[in-house]
Amino acid sequence: MRLLMMSDTHVPQRAKELPAELLARLPHADVVFHAGDWVDTATLDLLAQRSRRLIAVYGNNDGPGLRARLPEVARAELGGLRFGVVHETGPAPGREARCAARFPDLDVLVFGHSHIPWDTVTDTGLRLLNPGSATDRRREPHCTYLTAAVADGALTDVTLHPLPQRR
Known part of the structure; x- marks a missing residue:
């Protein structure tokens, strides 16, 4: 099962549209995750x-239209793993302990908000x-x-993809 994860797209505030490379990957993903801050319902x-x-x-920058259609926290079981998605997890210091305490029933938590890639494993796994x-x-x-x-x-082949700079 192939996964694609994104967050904080902020269309049209930060970009007019999603990057072409990201859109081209959509048909190849079995599951797409978005961890909030869409800004527009068109995306x-x-x-x-x-x-x-x-x-x-939904994320903290998402208005009533998106909040009416999306939950604050989403959960799904995929291939025997328990996934969760949330926008904000608080400051980096203490993140692992906070998330492990808040989500003891998950194997993987996808989150956003900071715009900074993150990949760690808590003491609880x-x-x-x-x-x-x-x-x-x-x-x-x-x-x-x-x-x-x-x-x-098992979660395998986790890969961070840098995108080309927009012109």
């Missing part, structure tokens, strides 16, 4: 139409993944997204 509609399965939440932002790199050298696979009940 949600686009991903819902082009994705085989979309698991998504919870894998924390932040794909960064595909449209707003902030202090990072590149905009980014993540891909991964689920095989035999």
Whole structure:
């Protein structure tokens, strides 16, 4: 099972549209995750139409239209792994302990908000993944997204993809 993870797309605030490379990967993903801060419903509609399965939440920059359609926390079991998606997990210091306490029933938590990629494992075994932002790199050298696979009940091939700079 192939996974595609993104967050903090902020269309049209930070970019007019999603990067072409990211859109080209959609048909190849069995499941697409979006960890919030869409800003517009058109991007949600686009991903819902082009994705085989979309698991998504709203973020702090998402208004009533998106909040009416998306949960604050989403959960799904995929290939024997328990996934969760949430936008914000708080400051980096103490993140592992906070998330392990808040989500003791998950194997993988996809989150966003910071625009900074993150990949760690808590003492309890919870894998924390932040794909960064595909449209707003902030202090990072590149905009980014993540891909991964689920095989035999394990998360494999977790890869951070840098995107080319927009012109």
